[in-house]
Amino acid sequence: MTTTVPxxxxxxxxxxxADAVADHVISAQNMTLYNTLDVNQINIIKSNKAARPQLFNSSSSIGPFNGTGNVIKKKEKKKRSExxxxxxxxxxSLIKILNQGLLPRQEEIEWDKWDVYFADERLVSxxxxxxxxxxxxxxIxxxxxxxxxxxxxxxxxSLINDSQECADNxxxxxxxxxxxxxxxxxPMFDLLLLGCAPDGHIASLFPNHGEQLREKLAWCLPVSKAPSGPENRITLSIPVICHAHRVTFVVEGLTKAPIMRTIMERPExxxxxxxxxxxxxxxVTWFVDDDALNDCYDITKKKYKYLSIEDPNL
Known part of the structure; x- marks a missing residue:
């Protein structure tokens, strides 16, 4: 494996x-929905939709004009509205970070335009x-x-007693x-958010579970005999995770320091x-606290630039 620096x-x-991850998520939302991070442009688009909903209504048979003066075809317009x-x-811990980062900023979040999936699940009630x-x-x-x-x-x-059936479903x-x-x-997710456990597993893909890490075709895999936590799980496969438009890891705490060193400095x-x-x-982007990088020596850290919410440090 070659060394790839995220x-x-x-x-x-x-x-x-938590603050930076919230900005990252809201920025991904805005780029997906509006193809811009400019708040003024986003507000103009929203105002146009509110003032002339018929232009954005997929049931209308007449399309609006695009920038070239041509009428947008119904199929194209329908795609845009959906x-x-x-x-x-x-x-x-990812959920706690999203709780602390997103909930105070709900005015910037368009929840009704979100489709939320899970990268993995433990098969429990x-x-x-x-x-x-x-x-x-x-x-959340x-x-x-x-x-x-x-x-x-x-x-x-109702399928938590059968990991294969649950994964297939x-x-x-x-x-x-x-x-x-x-x-x-x-499938292509606009954003896929993952943590990383002290043992190095992400989603429910564990080190030394070579067969699952080599899976090329399945989208969702059953997991049995997980070495930590609930034994039976399901997880998205490596190809699905890697196909996302943005893959973001969120890691915090001194207990993650040893595994972070292996991830960043020993990719082989x-x-x-x-x-x-x-x-x-x-x-791929990593958001980490300094404790998690305590054991890392050969990495380059960057300063995060806020794009969609006000920098809380200003």
């Missing part, structure tokens, strides 16, 4: 990570503290103010949502995140 942003403390922000998240969906529901989705809510796509809770859901209208080999070890650093080269 973007690495480091912060003195947890709160700095743009959604497709995001996949994992669980654990949604009421369990180990459930990624359950944790996200309690700490239930805290959303107002009537605008995201579409949330989670596993079928979630893969079918992905196929229905991403490939029903178009012929696609892999083939840890799952090192494979993603290589497979999604140019689209």
């Amino acid at each position: 973007l690495i942003y480091s912060f003195p403390e947890f709160l700095g990570v 743009v959604r922000f497709k995001i996949a998240i994992s669980g654990g 949604f009421e369990s503290q180990d459930s990624n969906y359950g944790q996200a529901k309690r700490e 989705f239930d805290q959303i103010t107002g009537d605008r809510k995201p579409n949330i796509y989670h596993i079928n809770e 979630y893969e079918k859901l992905l196929i229905d949502n991403f490939a029903k209208k178009d012929s696609v080999k892999l 070890k083939g840890l799952p995140s090192s494979i993603v650093n290589e497979g999604a080269a140019g689209r």
Whole structure:
């Protein structure tokens, strides 16, 4: 494996990570929905939609004009009106970071245009503290103010006793949502957010589970006998993760320092995140606190530039 250097942003403390990740997520949302980060341009687009909804209504038979003076075809217009922000998240400390970073900034978040998926899930009841969906529901989705809510796509809770059937069912859901209208080999998320555990696993892809790390065709995989936490899980595969438009790792805490050194300085070890650093080269970003980088010596950290929310340090 060659050495591929991702973007690495480091912060003195947890709160700095949460603020920057919130800006990163909102920026990804705005680029997906409006193809711009300019707040004035976004407001103009929103105003035009509110003032002339018939131009953005996919049921209309007459299309608006594009920049060349030509009428936009109905199919093209319909596509534009149906743009959604497709995001996949994992669980654990990532949920706490999203809670702290996103919830105070809900005015900038268009929840009703979000499609939320899960990069992995532990096969436990949604009421369990180990459930990624359950944790996200309690700490994020239930805290959303107002009537605008995201579409949330989670596993079928009735299938948690059969990891293969549960994985097949979630893969079918992905196929229905991403490939029903178009012929696609892999789903493309606009943003895929992952943590990284002290043992080096991401989503529910574990080091030394070579067969799963080498999987090329499946979108969703069953996991049994996981070495930590609930044994039975499902997870997105490496090809799906690497196909995302943006792949972002969020890691904090001194307990992650040893594994971060291996990921960043020993890519030949083939840890799952090192494979993603290589497979999604140019689209990978890491947000970490200084504690997590405590053992790293040969990396280049960059200063994060806020794009969509005000820099809290100013």
